[in-house]
Amino acid sequence: MMESIEAEKLTKSNLNKSQKKRLFNGKGYLWGLLFVLPALIIFGLFLWLPIFKGVLNSFYDVDFVKGNSFVGLANYKTIFADPNVLISIKNTLYYMALALVIGFWVPILFALCISEMRRFQGIARVAAYLPYVVPFVVLYGVWRWLYDPVGPLNAVLKAIGIGQINFMVDRNWSMISIVIMETWQSFGSALLIYLAAILSVPRDWYEAAEIDGAGIWHRVRYITLPAIRNQIMLLLMLQLIATSQGFQTQYAMLDGGPNNATLTYALLIIRYAFVRQDYGVASALGVLMFLALSILAIMQYRMNNKGGVQS
Structure with missing residues (x-):
């Protein structure tokens, strides 16, 4: 009986350690993401946004005065x-x-x-x-x-x-x-x-x-x-x-x-x-x-x- 109780305590201890470890890894991942986030924002604004805008403009007659008009292909x-x-x-x-x-x-x-x-x-x-x-x-x-x-x-x-x-x-x-x-x-x-x-x-x-x-x-x-x-x-x-x-x-x-x-x-x-x-x-x-x-x-x-x- 005592052995089963000790085994149960050991199992709960291991589970708590595993949960803490996962929580710590999650926090580490979050901090890493926060450090990378400024670079991702700059990358998106100055690279992917112009690419998306260029693809969109290829279907328009671009006019900065009168506004763009859709012309298809x-x-x-x-x-x-x-x-x-x-x-x-x-x-x-x-x-x-x-x-x-x-x-x-x-x-x-x-x-x-x-x-x-x-x-x-x-x-x-x-x-x-x-x-x-x-x-x-x-x-x-x-x-x-x-x-x-x-x-x-x-x-x-x-x-x-x-x-x-x-x-x-x-x-x-x-x-x-x-x-x-x-x-x-x-x-x-x-x-x-x-x-x-x-x-x-x-x-x-x-x-x-x-x-x-x-x-x-x-x-x-x-x-x-x-x-x-x-x-x-x-x-x-x-x-x-x-x-x-x-x-x-x-x-x-x-x-x-x-x-x-x-x-x-x-x-x-x-x-x-x-x-x-x-x-x-x-x-x-x-x-x-x-x-x-x-x-x-x-x-x-x-x-x-x-x-x-x-x-």
């Missing part, structure tokens, strides 16, 4: 009837492809070279990152001078017998010129990420490979590249998303010219919104871009779940 019909939309999509895809072909491998190559340096590695890192801190206004002015028909690049080309190239006027060179400039300006930030990943690879692996007689190429191919594969895939996805929204350089350097050769999809949205002041069509264009980028984000999320990319 008319804005989307305007998009599909505008030939510049197809041109901007082609230019955006071309821009994304050029950024991959010309610019994506540059930070990887430089990171590999710097990681193999025995001396002056710190100076090389700083020198590679410096273009990233150059103000855009200065950057555009310098590269306009470099690309000028009588500028230094054409002077070098003439000296070696190639001849003059109209980088800013020739539609075959205008987008390529922009990608080269942006690659030079922005590869330093990606380089630091790749370099950090390379330097985190255990040095024992390289030492064992050297003992087995592996050269630089074999070490890079069989050790370094597989080790930084996750970072490569992650930055690839981020670059695709970033270049799909590119408009700043195209607008500042050539305003979409020559003859719409650098008119990107995002720049077309800017024209509809701030030149034509047709915010309804601009919102509809933004909604379509949002859907396309959401697909890329879902792809990245699935790659994360499958282990293809790990942050």
Whole structure:
């Protein structure tokens, strides 16, 4: 009888401890939620509310004076009837492809070279990152001078017998010129990420490979590249998303010219919104871009779940 009473008391004690623990965890969760709440409010006000407003405006003729009027799918019909939309999509895809072909491998190559340096590695890192801190206004002015028909690049080309190239006027060179400039300006930030990943690879692996007689190429191919594969895939996805929204350089350097050769999809949205002041069509264009980028984000999320990319 006494044993059953003691067992009952022990059970009640354990239940009270469990209830107190749950209560404590609930309070801890509540306090955590209170700390996160300001960030959630800011996130909702400045991100999700504009997204919702943009989707809503895509079905209206937006007029800040007379008020908005519902037009249904008319804005989307305007998009599909505008030939510049197809041109901007082609230019955006071309821009994304050029950024991959010309610019994506540059930070990887430089990171590999710097990681193999025995001396002056710190100076090389700083020198590679410096273009990233150059103000855009200065950057555009310098590269306009470099690309000028009588500028230094054409002077070098003439000296070696190639001849003059109209980088800013020739539609075959205008987008390529922009990608080269942006690659030079922005590869330093990606380089630091790749370099950090390379330097985190255990040095024992390289030492064992050297003992087995592996050269630089074999070490890079069989050790370094597989080790930084996750970072490569992650930055690839981020670059695709970033270049799909590119408009700043195209607008500042050539305003979409020559003859719409650098008119990107995002720049077309800017024209509809701030030149034509047709915010309804601009919102509809933004909604379509949002859907396309959401697909890329879902792809990245699935790659994360499958282990293809790990942050």
